[in-house]
Amino acid sequence: MKDIKIKVNDLSLYYGDKKALNEITMDIPANKVTALIGPSGCGKSTFLRCINRMNDLIPSVSITGKMLVEGVDIYDKNVDVVNIRKKIGMVFQKSNPFPKSIYENIAYGPRINGMKDKTELDEIVETSLRQAAIWDELKDRLDDSALGLSGGQQQRLCIARTLAVSPDIILMDEPASALDPISTSKIEELVHQLKEQYTIIIVTHNMQQAARTSDHTAFFYMGNLIEMGKTNSIFTKPVQKQTEDYITGRFG
Amino acid sequence: MNSESPIKKTFTQESLKKQFRLSEFLAEKFISMIAFLSIAIIFLIFIFVFKESLPLFSFGSDAKAKTEAQATSANKPESYGTEPEGDLKPESYGTENAEDLKPESYGTETTKDLKPETYGSEPADDLKPEVYGDAPKEDLSVPAEDESVGAVSENQEGSDKTWNTFFTSEWVPVSENPRFGLLGLLIGTLKVTIIAMLIAGPLAVLAALFTSCFASKRVKEIIKPIIEMLAAFPSVVIGFFALMVLASFFQDVFGYDSRLNAFVGGVAMALAAIPIIYTISEDALAAVPKTYTEASLALGASKWQTAFFVVLPAATPGIFAALLLGVGRVFGETMIALMATGNAALVSANPFESVRTFAATIGAEMSETVFGDTHYSVLFFIGSLLFIFSFALNAVAEFYVKGKLLKKFQGK
Numbered sequence: 001m002k003d004i005k006i007k008v009n010d011l012s013l014y015y016g017d018k019k020a021l022n023e024i025t026m027d028i029p030a031n032k033v034t035a036l037i038g039p040s041g042c043g044k045s046t047f048l049r050c051i052n053r054m055n056d057l058i059p060s061v062s063i064t065g066k067m068l069v070e071g072v073d074i075y076d077k078n079v080d081v082v083n084i085r086k087k088i089g090m091v092f093q094k095s096n097p098f099p100k101s102i103y104e105n106i107a108y109g110p111r112i113n114g115m116k117d118k119t120e121l122d123e124i125v126e127t128s129l130r131q132a133a134i135w136d137e138l139k140d141r142l143d144d145s146a147l148g149l150s151g152g153q154q155q156r157l158c159i160a161r162t163l164a165v166s167p168d169i170i171l172m173d174e175p176a177s178a179l180d181p182i183s184t185s186k187i188e189e190l191v192h193q194l195k196e197q198y199t200i201i202i203v204t205h206n207m208q209q210a211a212r213t214s215d216h217t218a219f220f221y222m223g224n225l226i227e228m229g230k231t232n233s234i235f236t237k238p239v240q241k242q243t244e245d246y247i248t249g250r251f252g
Numbered sequence: 253m254n255s256e257s258p259i260k261k262t263f264t265q266e267s268l269k270k271q272f273r274l275s276e277f278l279a280e281k282f283i284s285m286i287a288f289l290s291i292a293i294i295f296l297i298f299i300f301v302f303k304e305s306l307p308l309f310s311f312g313s314d315a316k317a318k319t320e321a322q323a324t325s326a327n328k329p330e331s332y333g334t335e336p337e338g339d340l341k342p343e344s345y346g347t348e349n350a351e352d353l354k355p356e357s358y359g360t361e362t363t364k365d366l367k368p369e370t371y372g373s374e375p376a377d378d379l380k381p382e383v384y385g386d387a388p389k390e391d392l393s394v395p396a397e398d399e400s401v402g403a404v405s406e407n408q409e410g411s412d413k414t415w416n417t418f419f420t421s422e423w424v425p426v427s428e429n430p431r432f433g434l435l436g437l438l439i440g441t442l443k444v445t446i447i448a449m450l451i452a453g454p455l456a457v458l459a460a461l462f463t464s465c466f467a468s469k470r471v472k473e474i475i476k477p478i479i480e481m482l483a484a485f486p487s488v489v490i491g492f493f494a495l496m497v498l499a500s501f502f503q504d505v506f507g508y509d510s511r512l513n514a515f516v517g518g519v520a521m522a523l524a525a526i527p528i529i530y531t532i533s534e535d536a537l538a539a540v541p542k543t544y545t546e547a548s549l550a551l552g553a554s555k556w557q558t559a560f561f562v563v564l565p566a567a568t569p570g571i572f573a574a575l576l577l578g579v580g581r582v583f584g585e586t587m588i589a590l591m592a593t594g595n596a597a598l599v600s601a602n603p604f605e606s607v608r609t610f611a612a613t614i615g616a617e618m619s620e621t622v623f624g625d626t627h628y629s630v631l632f633f634i635g636s637l638l639f640i641f642s643f644a645l646n647a648v649a650e651f652y653v654k655g656k657l658l659k660k661f662q663g664k
């Protein structure tokens with residue numbers, strides 16, 4: 001792995017006294033899709049939210065260890081969390097478009113970054129929606145409320161919204177878990193296309209999805225990182241017994 | 253069906269038979285009855301209030317009769333302004349009923365010997381107009397026996413004349429020539445309402461935004477109950493505070509002439525409206541899904557941007573409703589208006605001049621007016637106006653919130 005985007009070093013996270021992540025150390029490659037798998041409650045979401053510091057919102061959380069993005073420790077005192085999140089976008093498990101029009105949903109990010117020019121905004125809205133492969137479906141109804149879209153459309157809109165602020169890294173927390181098979185495959189396809197430009201980290205507990213979409217896979221269990229490697233080798237010849245058990249469906 | 257092997261059946265007519273659940277039935281009926289009752293009560297209140305102002309609406313033939321009555325009794329209006337009728341009436345009721353004198357008292361003066369006793373030392377000549385003046389009141393309170401008399405002199409003024417004075421600016425209800433100019437009252441009410449809302453609206457909404465978006469849990473637990481406690485302040489206490497403290501303070505600051513004025517009243521009413529607006533806005537803001545906040549923060553928005561551009565807009569319907577309730581509170585607030593606004597019905601745009609509000613007018617004058625008289629009707633008419641206004645306010649809120657905003661936010 002030559003291009004390391006994120007280096008995690010001995011990262012532990014506590015919810016109050018409860019340890020949810022236990023000394024995680026791993027390297028996440030640039031411009032690849034990394035899948036995080038593991039049974040429910042093993043800490044996948046918690047780990048993902050460490051990467052863009054969303055856990056800051058929970059008062060009881062304390063974190064030790066280092067999270068280096070391109071060599072910079074994002075938990076350093078002098079780092080502004082807002083600037084981190086601009087570069088590290090996030091797509092949530094449950095689609096959460098704003099109660100605004102489709103256009104306003106996409107334009108929100110650029111607007112808060114100070115973009116006012118209407119033509120520039122129009123352009124960003126279009127390219128973002130195109131990137132998210134939803135432009136053709138929505139181009140005639142940009143002024144409609146985003147809440148009137150189907151679940152799959154909403155989720156792709158949320159991806160487009162994330163792309164509109166041109167991040168480097170995109171975090172996805174089970175982005176297709178609430179969607180039908182067709183929408184799911186559209187999202188997977190999208191992930192595949194986006195990895196050329198972005199580093200993508202995707203949480204899933206759908207094994208096939210991990211196998212289909214990712215280049216690397218990390219297996220979490222009870223707050224520990226059990227094993228990480230090329231998706232191929234994890235799914236065909238896992239090193240750890242627990243990984244094998246999980247993949248073959250013997251637990252979880 | 254074959255009969256020899258009895259199969260145990262789960263689904264028989266018997267087991268699926270419709271059941272009558274008496275207690276549920278009764279509970280349901282009881283709840284719906286209460287609901288209708290409460291609606292009915294609200295409308296009955298309105299009907300009662302409006303009924304009392306009905307004499308104002310008898311134009312045309314009635315009006316003619318009244319103007320005739322007016323013409324035949326040249327000096328009558330005087331009796332309203334100057335006579336201490338309250339003292340006299342009970343006596344006259346008592347004696348008249350007891351001695352069966354009523355028919356005579358309206359006709360020619362056959363009872364000259366009796367009257368001077370009843371009315372004390374007043375000259376007999378001055379008496380007649382007063383007897384006429386009192387007649388309609390008796391007519392309304394006591395079951396009517398002399399309908400002709402009642403109909404003729406129901407209103408001292410014709411309805412037309414009263415209505416004409418409505419659109420003037422003078423509120424002089426008690427005089428030889430009473431004028432019921434609602435314009436001054438309307439402007440006063442609007443002025444106080446606007447001032448109060450300009451102060452209370454932003455303060456309460458921003459305070460709500462602060463508690464729901466910025467404050468830590470502990471700060472929130474302190475601030476919220478404190479502001480809500482303001483709602484429990486009796487308005488007479490707020491009015492007293494405004495009268496004694498605010499009025500002098502603002503006079504020192506701004507240096508205006510009339511110590512009690514629209515501004516002082518507005519500030520005091522803002523104190524009364526803030527807790528209402530705050531509480532409801534806070535609920536609306538707290539009800540905005542956390543997922544919106546997370547989405548915004550994940551896009552690199554600051555807390556401030558998230559609060560103003562995501563949370564606040566998402567809570568607009570609730571905040572709008574809160575503001576309307578605040579307007580309703582201020583509009584109908586009586587005690588603070590009575591105590592802090594100066595109660596002078598002036599037509600002026602200056603916020604530092606005394607004003608008189610609708611509600612304060614009713615509060616101040618209802619106990620001094622004469623039952624059944626035009627002034628009395630006008631006060632009830634104002635009451636109806638207040639009722640209609642707050643009804644319209646709520647209707648607008650309902651339609652605006654339900655229709656326009658929800659459509660906007662939840663797709664077509």
Ligand SMILES: Nc1ncnc2c1ncn2[C@@H]1O[C@H](COP(=O)(O)OP(=O)(O)O)[C@@H](O)[C@H]1O
Nearest residue numbers: 015020038039040041042043044045046047058
């Ligand atoms: N806000 C929180 N406060 C306390 N504990 C939490 C919180 N969020 C998650 N946890 C706990 O942390 C563990 C990991 O949760 P999570 O990261 O959501 O798991 P996953 O996404 O893999 O299903 C779970 O045991 C969960 O109960």
Ligand SMILES: [Mg+2]
Nearest residue numbers: 044045046173
């Ligand atoms: Mg999760």
